[in-house]
Structures are given as structure tokens and as C-alpha cells.
Amino acid sequence: MNDYYLWNSRASFYDINGTLHFNLPKNIISISNYLCNDAFKFASEVRYNYGSELLSVNWNNIIRPNLISYLTLSYSNYHVIKDNINNAFMQSRIESGIRYTGLKYRIKYTGIQHHTIDGGINLVNYFVHPGERTPLDTGSLIIPASLKNEKAYEGAIFLNDEYEVNNYLIFNTGLRISGYQKAGSGMIFGFEPRLSTRIKINDRSSVKMSYNRDLQYISMISLSLISTPGDIWKLANSNIKPLIANQFALGYYRNFINNTIETSVEAYYKSISNIIEYKDGAVLEMNPDLENELLNANGINYGIEFSLKRNSGKIDGWISYTYSRSLRKVTDHDQGKIISNNNYFPSSYDKPHDFTIVANWHANRRLQFSANFTYSTGIPITLPEYKYSTSGEIMVVFSRRNEYRIPDYHRLDLTVSLDESLRIKKKWKGYWSFSLLNVYGRKNPYSVYYKKEDPGEYNNFNRFNLYKLYLIGKPMPILNYSFVF
């Protein structure tokens, strides 16, 4: 590849995790931690270094045979360092992060016949460090700047009852009441009821229905179409209301031929309020007036999923198809805040069609052939529709938000796998597999972006050109050997 940017890019990472278990009489204590750090450098333009520290302590206490308590203390710290290194005199470092500390105490009581009662409290402390910019070295002319840290507290009590009326009917009802306060803002209360039921029609079929209402006091604002380390976290306050989602779901499940074939149809509808969108051309990074760039939006997500699964036999596998939509609507009518004429537009997660088929042929006890085909609609994207010249530069005018889509994604993978030995007592058991990914070499785009170049015949004499970035753009063989001992 003759690609300056790719050859001058670097990536590295490490992950460390560990868990300690203490099995004591009537008590189980576990301590888990996870540390990770990733770094990558994109040519001589930008360098990212980001990582997480997670720690959790769990204490399960059997108070009585029908009364168990669960205590969880959790801590997570995510931090990002972004170095802008493309200009010697403007080199800067932006550090940001988010910290979460939580306590959850839950008691499960099964002392009443047909009831499982679950209740407890949950306390959370949020800390968001939105950004601090410093010059990267003494020669940099960058003026240090720091955005105000944000802190907030969330407390909640919850109670849930699973009532098994009989063998055919189960009700599950619950309520979570939360209170949230961000430093400098008033208290916000949230009611999150949930209700679900499972009706077993007979041994082969059942129906499930549910309703959930959820509140979320922290939102992610993405700087790009896909999640990157530079994404911004924003806590709810008097201007940015908590995200509220109401979801209804209905599912029908039926098995055939002695339960060897499972089928299901599930449908859902979710309405969401107070989603954060942003103005056209918004400046999100290190913006002390970030809220001025944000817009309040509503959204609806809905879909239906069909699934068929065969669990046994020479040939097994599954087929699923989902039709789903994820739409957003900005309701602000002020100048500069109108997005897509205040109509619904597809969110970045909107992929209406998603189809997967997985088939495995067990030729014998050691040899297996597998095929996996996936298809999904391309994700929405905003593309340039017009251009004009000004002072020797060509500027582009973008379409309405997410008005286009990148090409659909589809791919076929084939795998042959072979067990070395079926002997159970063998100390070393190996497993070979040979896969051919993307059999027909489709160049599925991962991202589409534009790039400024010198006009030429190769690019239709355009100053700005659209490029698609694709991964595994040709058939790729992989030989894998795994073992257990």
C-alpha cells in the first residue's frame, strides 16, 4: 500500500485482569480488577492514548436459605490523552476522562410461595473531566485552557417481584425511583416502572410481553460517525434533561420437532426523549460553551426480529432477520438549529435490514464445515451535495443530516475445523481450523470520508474527494490452532 498515513501510523495495547474468590461459609467474596491501555498514532497528525481501570468487590451473603444479600462496590476510571502533533507551534495535549463510583446493595427474598422479591439501593457518583488543553512542549504557542469538571450523584431504590401464578403464567413487576443531583443544579427525580409477563401456552410455545421505562443521566456525544476515544460525555443538568426511554416488547416463541427447532418473533417499540443532537458544523472539542452547540431531540426505535434455530443433527445453525429503524427528530425551530426541516431523520445506528445465516455440517465427529453469511443495510451518512469556490478553495455543502447511506454490507465466511483427538483423558487437546473470510472479496465500506487533494484525471478533477475505507477488501485465509490443557 502506497499510503503515507497508514505507514506512519502506530498502535499498541495491553490488558491486565484478575479475580480473587473467597468461598467462606454462607459468604462469597470476589474482587475483580481490569486494567487496559491502548495507544495509536495517526501519521504526524494525532496521537491517542486511552485506558481504563475497573475494580469491583462483590459480597454475597446467605442470611437465611430464603434470604440472600448482594453487595457490589464498583469503580471505573476512563481517561483519554489526545496529542495534536501536526503543527510544531500549535502542538497541544487534551486530557479528558470520566470516573464512576458505585454502590449497590440488593436483597433477594424467596420466603413467600410463588414470589421472588428483589429490592435494594444503588448509589452512584459521576465525575466528568471534560478537557484540559496544555501546550505539548515549550515551543508551542497553545494557550492552556481547562473546562470545568462536572460532578453528580445518583441515588435509587428499587423493588421487583416475580410472581409465578402457575406453571403457565409469570408476572414480573418492578419500580425504580431515582434522584439525581448535579453540582450547581436542582434535584431531578425519575420513576422507572417495569412490567413483564410470560405466558406459556403449551410445552412448545410461549408469549412474552414487557414494558420498561429507563432514565439515563449521562450521555455520550460522538465526534464522528463511529465511537472513538475522543467522544465526549455530558451529565444531565437543568438544560440537558436526562434521557428517558419507554420500551414495549412482544415476543412469540415456538419449538418444533421435539424442540430441535426453535423459532421466535419479537417486536419492540421504543420512544426516547431528550436525546442529544448537535447543530450543523458544531464545535464539540474543548468548547466551554458546549451546551450552545447541542440540540434536544426525540427519537423512536422500532423493529421486528424473526429467528429460526436448529440445535441438533448433522446440519445445525440458525437464520435471523431483523427489520428495525432508529429515527431522530429535532424540535427546535430557531435559526441555525433546524435539522432536516424538523422531520425525522435516521440516526447513525439506523440499519433497517439485518440478515444472518449460520450453517454447520458435522461431516463426522472430528470434521466440521461452517458457512456464515451476513447482510445489513449501510449506515446513514451525510454527504456533500454541492460545492463552490471561494478565495481559491473549494467548499462543500453537505446534505441534510444522514440523508444517504454507505453501501450495504454483506459477506460470506467459510470454515473447516478439525479436532485432533476425541479422547477425553488426553492432557493436550488441539483444534485446527481454516477459514476463508469474505469469500467473494466484497469491499464493504467501514467508513466514508472526504479528503482534499490536487485535482487530476484520477479524481474527476475534484479538489474534494470522497473515499471509502474498507476492511478485509479481499478473500482472507486464516489458519488457526487452539489447544486446551
Next chain:
Amino acid sequence: MKVNKIQEFFLLVIIIITSCRELYFPDDIRSLEQTPVIRGIICEGSSPAVSITYAMGYYENTEILVSNATVVITDNLGNQVELLEESAGSYKPASDDYIGVIGGVYTLHVTTHDGIEYESDPVTINERPVIDSIYARLGELEAILYNQDGEPYTDKIHDGFYLFTDLSAETNSTVYYRFNTSVIRLFSYLIQPPMAQQASNIYIWERPDVIDDFYSVAFITANNGRQILPGHEIGYLQWIDNPPCYAITSSTAPWVLILKVYAISSGVYDYYHSIDQQLNADNQMFAPVPSQIKTNIHCINDPARTISGVFEASSMAVSYKAFLFINKNILRSKNLETFPDYLESGSQSVDPPDFWVGF
């Protein structure tokens, strides 16, 4: 099968190696609506000027000039002036009587031949900027050029100096600036017999060359009292090692820098800053948030209609400074009181022109 982290890493390496990018020409891009690009300006002491075009479709290469539009500027004193079409798509007042004044608040009104009306936000001509200083710092310049396949590569390192300016303002409100920096190369040498009949000095000057971006803008945030904008980069002065072939004996080659700083309004700043964002948002692997260019003009008939351009009201301060490379690491400088606003390239012998700068 659980894929462990090492396997993931090798998979990632393979994916990176097999990943690629290629030019993408979506065939479903629609460019059906006429999108006006309205650019208007009124400066302190100058008459206004407006140009109107329709943007090109993404796959087109011809801009359409918009004729027969009605263009009017009104101000906060109740005055209004109509701008007449001077040439296709270009509009100016019939006389130079109407000029911008500091404190004036101006609004642009445009009605195109199809009856669609556009209007700018009111924009104010603010106090002139104060240029405190212009200075240079030694630094290398790395350039990325493109080969015939359009692939970028790094150019050789240039030697030279980065140029900066400091500004200040006595105000309690946020102040926005736009910059325009140009340099003029002067060159003198002595020609002697037998190359000439008698010894004579030759003086040569080149046309001004703009060295910063037209969208170079900055602002000072209000903070009670005197505001200072330090170290705003205005361009790069490149060391040129090889004198022209006609330089037979001793020669000097000073550069004259002309810095014009415009005080603009926040809406105009947003327009230029969004251009900067768009031009610098290209070539990002993770498709960036689309950088739509902001405008302070809107359509009255259809507020959702896409429009580009800006109506700028500004006042301007100018500063002149001459630089002389002693060698590639040493630069001498001299403040100048004045210099011609615009020069065509030229030369003369014996005596230097009035604007000549000696070191």
C-alpha cells in the same frame, strides 16, 4: 471458541494490512435544488460589494452567476442603498457615497429573480483592532505533497521563520478578528562593467504574495479590562538560498510583510472558522462530524433552505514590517510606517523607488 487477545491482535494486524481506501463516487448524490452562495462585505470607509452565485452540483464544475437580483443594504440609521449589477453576479452601489462607519449596523437584503428573498443578520462595524507587534521565530516547515496518483508524501524540510502577531483590545466584550497577511520580496544588486557600461544598482520587487489562509480568524474572550491575543500565527517566511542568476555581486533581499487585521462580528467569525474546520477536517479515518459551513444569511420564504456565504461588516488595521535573512538562522527586522497597499512586480535602476527598504 474463545478468541484471546493475542489472536485478536494478529487479526487486527491482518485487517490493517488488507484494509484500504479507494475513491468513492456515489451515484445517488442529488444536487437538485439551487443553493445560493451570497458573499457581501462592507468595510469602514469603503462602499459595500456583493456577489451572488449558485453552488455547483457535487459532480459539476461550473458555477452559475446570479443576475437580475435586487440587492439592498439597510443600516441602523434608517439609510438604505441599492446595489446594481456591475457584472454578472457582482453588485455595487451606483456611487461611492455610501460607506461603512464604525458603530454602524448593517443588514443585507437580496431578492433573486425567482422572487425568493434572503436576509442577513444585522452586523456591526466594530472598533479597529490594535496590532501590538509582529515577530518571527525560527522553525522548519514540513510539507505534504501529492504524487501523480494523488497519494501524499512528505516534502523536504524548509528552513525559515514562522511569523506571529500579538493583538490587544480595551473592551469588556469578546472581540473577533480576521487576518490577511501578504509579503513582497524586494531584491537589489550591483551590476558592474563589463556586464554594464557603468556600475549601477538594480532594484526589483515582486507582487504581494498572500501567506496565510483567507479563513484565518481568532478571538479574545471578554475578561474585564484589557484583552490580549498573543502569538497568532500569520504565516511562514521561507529561507531561499539561491539568489537570482543575474545577481553578480553583493545583493540584499528583504521581505516586506503587510498585515491587515479586520475586526469582525461573531457570526462572521463563525463563517470563517467553519471554513477552517471543513478544510482541516478532511482525511480523517473516522469520518468526522460533517463540517457544514455556517452562514449569517437565511431565506425568508423557506427558513430551512440551504444557503452559503456571509455578509461581513468590518474595520481594518494595517501594519508593515520588513525582514532580512542574514543567513538561514538569523533574521533582522524593521518596523515600517507605511508601504504601498498594492504593487505590481517591477524594477528600476540607479535610484531605489520611494517605498524601498534598506537594512
